[in-house]
Structures are given as structure tokens and as C-alpha cells.
Amino acid sequence: MLSTQKISLxxxxxxxxxxxxxxxxxxxxxxxxxxxNLHEKSFESYNCEAPALDVEISKEELVRMYKxxxxxxxxxxxxxxxxxxxxxxxxxxxxxxxxxxAVGMETALTAEDKIITxxxxxxxxxxxxxxxxxxxxxxxxxxxxxxGGKGGSMHMFTPNFFGGNGIVGAQVPxxxxxxxxxxxxxxxxxxxxxxxxxxxxxxxxxxxxxxAKLWELPAVFVCENNRYGxxxxxxxxxxxxxxxxxxxxxxxxxxNGMDVLAVHQAVAYAKEWTVSGKGPLLLEMETYRYGGxxxxxxxxxxxxxxxxxxxxxxxxxxxxxxxxxxxxxxxxEDEMKAIDKAARVEVDQAVEEAKASGEPDISEFWxxxxxxxxxxxxxxxxxxxxxxxx
Amino acid sequence: xxxxLKKAVTVSIPSVRQALLRSNPxxxxxxxxxxxxxxxxxxxMTVRDALNSALEEEMTADExxxxxxxxxxxxxxxxxxxxxxxxxxxxxxxxxxPITESGFCGLAVGSAFAGLKPVCEFMTWNxxxxxxxxxxxxxxxxxxxxxxxxxxxxTFRGPNGAAAGVAAQHSQCFAAWYGSVPGLKVVxxxxxxxxxxxxxxxIRDPNPVVVLENELMYGISFPMSEAALSKDFVVEIGKAxxxxxxxxxxxxxxxRSVGFALEAAxxxxxxxxxxxxxxxxxxxxxxxxxxxxxxxxxxNRLVTVEGGWPQYGVGSEICAQIMESEAFDHLDAPVVRVxxxxxxxxxxxxxxxxxxxxxxxxxxxxxxxxxxKIGA
Numbered sequence: 001m002l003s004t005q006k007i008s009l010x011x012x013x014x015x016x017x018x019x020x021x022x023x024x025x026x027x028x029x030x031x032x033x034x035x036x037n038l039h040e041k042s043f044e045s046y047n048c049e050a051p052a053l054d055v056e057i058s059k060e061e062l063v064r065m066y067k068x069x070x071x072x073x074x075x076x077x078x079x080x081x082x083x084x085x086x087x088x089x090x091x092x093x094x095x096x097x098x099x100x101x102a103v104g105m106e107t108a109l110t111a112e113d114k115i116i117t118x119x120x121x122x123x124x125x126x127x128x129x130x131x132x133x134x135x136x137x138x139x140x141x142x143x144x145x146x147x148g149g150k151g152g153s154m155h156m157f158t159p160n161f162f163g164g165n166g167i168v169g170a171q172v173p174x175x176x177x178x179x180x181x182x183x184x185x186x187x188x189x190x191x192x193x194x195x196x197x198x199x200x201x202x203x204x205x206x207x208x209x210x211x212a213k214l215w216e217l218p219a220v221f222v223c224e225n226n227r228y229g230x231x232x233x234x235x236x237x238x239x240x241x242x243x244x245x246x247x248x249x250x251x252x253x254x255x256n257g258m259d260v261l262a263v264h265q266a267v268a269y270a271k272e273w274t275v276s277g278k279g280p281l282l283l284e285m286e287t288y289r290y291g292g293x294x295x296x297x298x299x300x301x302x303x304x305x306x307x308x309x310x311x312x313x314x315x316x317x318x319x320x321x322x323x324x325x326x327x328x329x330x331x332x333e334d335e336m337k338a339i340d341k342a343a344r345v346e347v348d349q350a351v352e353e354a355k356a357s358g359e360p361d362i363s364e365f366w367x368x369x370x371x372x373x374x375x376x377x378x379x380x381x382x383x384x385x386x387x388x389x390x
Numbered sequence: 391x392x393x394x395l396k397k398a399v400t401v402s403i404p405s406v407r408q409a410l411l412r413s414n415p416x417x418x419x420x421x422x423x424x425x426x427x428x429x430x431x432x433x434x435m436t437v438r439d440a441l442n443s444a445l446e447e448e449m450t451a452d453e454x455x456x457x458x459x460x461x462x463x464x465x466x467x468x469x470x471x472x473x474x475x476x477x478x479x480x481x482x483x484x485x486x487x488p489i490t491e492s493g494f495c496g497l498a499v500g501s502a503f504a505g506l507k508p509v510c511e512f513m514t515w516n517x518x519x520x521x522x523x524x525x526x527x528x529x530x531x532x533x534x535x536x537x538x539x540x541x542x543x544x545t546f547r548g549p550n551g552a553a554a555g556v557a558a559q560h561s562q563c564f565a566a567w568y569g570s571v572p573g574l575k576v577v578x579x580x581x582x583x584x585x586x587x588x589x590x591x592x593i594r595d596p597n598p599v600v601v602l603e604n605e606l607m608y609g610i611s612f613p614m615s616e617a618a619l620s621k622d623f624v625v626e627i628g629k630a631x632x633x634x635x636x637x638x639x640x641x642x643x644x645x646r647s648v649g650f651a652l653e654a655a656x657x658x659x660x661x662x663x664x665x666x667x668x669x670x671x672x673x674x675x676x677x678x679x680x681x682x683x684x685x686x687x688x689x690n691r692l693v694t695v696e697g698g699w700p701q702y703g704v705g706s707e708i709c710a711q712i713m714e715s716e717a718f719d720h721l722d723a724p725v726v727r728v729x730x731x732x733x734x735x736x737x738x739x740x741x742x743x744x745x746x747x748x749x750x751x752x753x754x755x756x757x758x759x760x761x762x763k764i765g766a
Contacts, residue, residue, distance in 0.1 A: 141738035150741065151558075152737030153557075167520070167559055169489070201490050230489075232486060360736075362741070379733065382729060386731070386744070386751075
């Protein structure tokens, strides 16, 4: 249990990053002896081969995927409640419905691979090692928050996850830069830079594509197409909505982003592609958010409730995986219910822990403006007698 | 290592409000404006509605005026400022853009070169950083560089500065940055009259004008005079307004800070400490130094208030201009700037409270400078 005010930052960091997911390696120690066939419409390719439709995976990975998605959804639902209770302030963008993307990506990658995305980042933070407590505490603006309470919903980071970025599109050149650093340092790994359909027309995205291709960076650009950029449907923002083809000279793959196994397969393929020296690749994940753009958007003025309901009923990623788990006798209904219950308990407990964490110490107002010991000697507050000398 | 954050900062705004409400509820309500208040049977309007009226009136009056930006049309505006405009004027004049600030700002500037009068909305001014090259290099400088051959009658508008809990990338104040650019005009409305009058003036102005609104002010109601409700009401750009007359100290502020300055003035008066004169800048560029100088000659003390960062800011500019003017000889104490803190805006509520000035900070600073006298 987290104690309240006196918890040290080191302890917070330790708690923040060690979760059951990071303890296990993702390269499954159990044999990948389950073979699942994906729907033939799972992929569409552009200037490359589509990945195989049969997924070789292990029972453990499947169960972990299920657990991750269920927990992620619970976490986002808890965030929804906390926002409505006014315990979360400012902006809050939830990924409910889009869980398969973050989860499917993680099982196909290692800790050496890097991910960067925009503001819809809670799910990714969790998959990349952030504990639920540290994520919720960050949303609440508390000391135990993954950014010490200083960043909030849009600014969450882990050692292999670069946020959490508030300015639409800016994360894409950043991601190309992370890939650049990987190549420069000889790391056999890739960087996945995510952006939405709304961001896809940003000039800087194309600038990143160009450099990634010219310099053969291990960059995978992933467009999470959830059909709406805030309130604007894709066809109203984009002259070309085939986002997987927008890379022009970069090959691309469109993926059913509501199917966690299709995501896994595509991401494994993309990693192999870039790391083997073929340069960048573009992935388009067709996905959907049930909620509005953010907590201030009802999400129903620019799309119909029928559409939302249809997606929930027919394409839900958790339901989809559940059906597969039962069909392939991976686990029983009862075991599944136990996982559901455990996830609820875990999230509820994290909520309590997060709430119990105090606000950041006032001294943190002045820290981390610059690197410790290398900053300016003096920082002014709101008037001359509010200041800090280092 | 020493750090000074006054303990008194824990005085909360709600308690100040309660004190004001107890002492003078009528005046308090007018200033605090949480509720619609009406002393003369006139109309109240929110800042949001005032901006909406300005847009509607100017678009009705001049076919060349059009609005573009993200979610301005079908969504009715991210903050509902452009509500109803698409329905009224149609898609030719109210345009939903993709999320491409650099591109659509450049497009808007180009259309201004070619005879139109665009109103280019940025969902917040933070996002306009992607487009700042077009604002400065294309819009601001071209009339000069072309020897007067090219015109740019464009208006850029959107919410500026802090909201609440939106963290570092969404809380920056750009008054100082744009205020330093020759070729631009920059306005920063506080109340509904300011908002309506300045936006209308901006749209009518043949130069590129930056309109820095404030999201936290959008929902606040203010009384609107008969004149302000007129279709031809404009507030002169470059002219500040004395919101409250006083004799002992001049407080100069812009945007949301004007409200805090007025609250501080009221508090100080109630406590019998001093009579403060509060100036609402309304315009950042041109800066109405004449009004400030005249006031300083009367009161002999000056405090500036802004939400932006302290270094190279609006307050810094006012200090410099005062120093270089005849007003210097009338100062009984050094000018003090009240500003945002020199840090990226933190998210946590207790930290964010130290990042932006409020009534208590202003009152505290005024009390301190009242005790100073140069040469004494």
C-alpha cells in the first residue's frame, strides 16, 4: 500500500514502472502453439505483402491480452467517473473502444522498441509499464502520479514511451527522431509513432515520412483512424482517407484495429520489416472510440448513437477476443469472469491509492525546469518576493 | 537554496469573494460577474455571446468577411463562440478546416492578400505556434516589404493564456510575443464590451490584428450598454480604459487579470488602505502609454498585472516605457510587475495556483509599494 505524503520519488518510480506486465517478457516462454486464423479482410496492403492470416500465439499471451484490455477499459471508466466527480481537471481523452491497438502492439514488441503518441495516451502508458495507480494519480494531479502530478492526462511517460503529447502532429517528427537515435546507436529495435486521422494531414507528418525514408529509419508510422478528428469526420478533413497509402513512397498496411490479434500480427510484421533494414512502414489501424473526443465532448453531435451502439455490439475488441478464447478453449467462462473481477478490484484499489496520495510538494513548483544542477540560478514567481534560488 | 512563496497565498479567492459580497454585494456582483447582474435595466451578455455578435454583425455587413478554423462550423465552435454562424451564413463563409494550422493560416493570409477579410480562428493560441511564421513573416511584414503594394486585412483570434488544469502546452500567454512584432496589432479584451468592440474593430481594421481572448472569460456575463449593443459599436484599438478611478496607485492589467485587479482595488478600499486606479489595457499593440503616463502622474505608483511569463513581457515593456518617459519623474516607488511565474505551467492544482496571479497577489504587492518612497 502506498503511504501518503512521505513517499519518496524513487519509491514512486519503482511502483510506477513495475507492473505484472513488465516482469514477464513478451517473447513468450511458453510455446506459441495456438494457431488462430484471422478474417480474410483483416489486412489490406500497399506496395508490400500482407502478413499471414494465421497467427501463432501462446495461451498465456492470449490471456494476457484479454486481461490487459479488460483492465485498460476499467481504468478508463474509472477516469470517466473521476472526471465527472471533478477530481480530474482540464482535458481527459479516453481510449475506450480502442484498447486492441495498445494491447496488440505490446505483445508484438519488446521493451527496446519505443512508442510515442498524442494525447489519448493512458492505455499506452499502462501497456508500456505505467502502473494504474501512477496513471490515475497523475490524472488527479497527485504526488504519486507518473509525472509527479505536473503533467496531467496528456503528459505521461515511461522509459520506452515518449508520451503523451498535446500538440496535434508534433509527436510524429519526434518519433522519427527516436528512430533516428535507435539507428544511430545501432539498436536493433523500432519506434512506433502514432497519430490520428485528424493529425494525418499535418505537414510535419509528411516531413517525417520523407526523412524516415531518405535515411532508412526504423520508423513505423501508425495512423489510429477512429474516423473522427474531434468533431470532424475523416472525409471532411482528408482529401485521401486511405491513410495507409498516404506515405506514397513508404509501403503501408491497413489493419482491423478492433481485432487485437490482427494488430499483433501487423505490428510484428512491421517491426520485422523495419529492423531488417527495409526502412519505414506505415500502418493504419481502423479503430473506434465509444466516447467523445474528450470528456468535454458528448460525441453525439457529429455521429449517430446507432453507429456507436453498432460498433459496441459487433466490433468490440474485448468481446471479440472473449469469443476466440472460448472457441479455442483457451480458458473457461468462469476463468474469464475471475479475470474481469480481478481487474475491477485492481482498478478500484488503484483509485483508492491514487486518491490517498497527496498533492505534490510546493517545492516541486521550481524543480525540473532545467536539468538538476545545470539551470538558471534564480527563478521568479508571480511577483519579486516569490522566487527560488538554486 | 532559498525559496519564497508567501504563506498568504493560501487565502482563497472564494473567501475574498465572500468578504466582498458581505461588504458591498451590488458592486461585488458587478465585478465578479458570476451571476448576470443588471443595475439599470440593461442587457447582460457573456463574453462568448459578445464575440458571436461581433462575428455575426461583421459578416452580415461585409460579404468579404469569412471565418475559418477547426470545428467552427458544424461543431458550432470548440468553445461555441461561432455557434449558429454556419446555419446563418453557409459553408462558403464558415469553413471547417483540417487540423493543419500552418496550412490554413497561410491559406487565410493568402486570401487576405487577394481581397478577402478572413477571420482565422485558432482553437487556442498555443496551436498557432505551428503557424507563427505565416502570422509574422507573411501577414505582419508584407505590407512593408512590398512598399505598400500588398494588403493584409486579416484577423487572427482564439483563446490565449491559462485555462484551468490544461498543463504546460495549453496554457501559454502570447501577448508579449505578438506584441513585439511591427506590422501587427494586438488586442486583449477583458469583458463583453471589450470583446465585441475590439473584435469588430479588428475585423474592420485593414491591418493584420491578433485578438487574444481568454477561455475562462467566455462564460462570464457583463452588462452591455446601449451603445455596445449597436451594430456599429467598435472599441478603438490602441486605447486603454480606466475601469476604476483612484488616487494612490495605478494598476494596469489586460484580459482576465483586469478582473483580479478590480477585486484587489475593492479589497484595498474596503480595508481602508488605498484608492487604486485600475486601467484595462484592451490593446497590447499599440500600447496606450499616454493613459498610463497620465495616471502615474496622478498616483505616483504603478503595478502591472499579466498572466504571461515575466521575462520580456508586457509588464517589462510598460516599465521600460515609463522609465523612458516623463512619468519617471513622478514615481514615488519602483514599478512592480505581477506576472505568471517563470515556469512551464504545472498540472497539479496546488502547483498551478502559484503559476498565475490573482487578487491576493496583486493586493499584497500594492500594499508593499505603498510603504515605499524613493529618497525617503
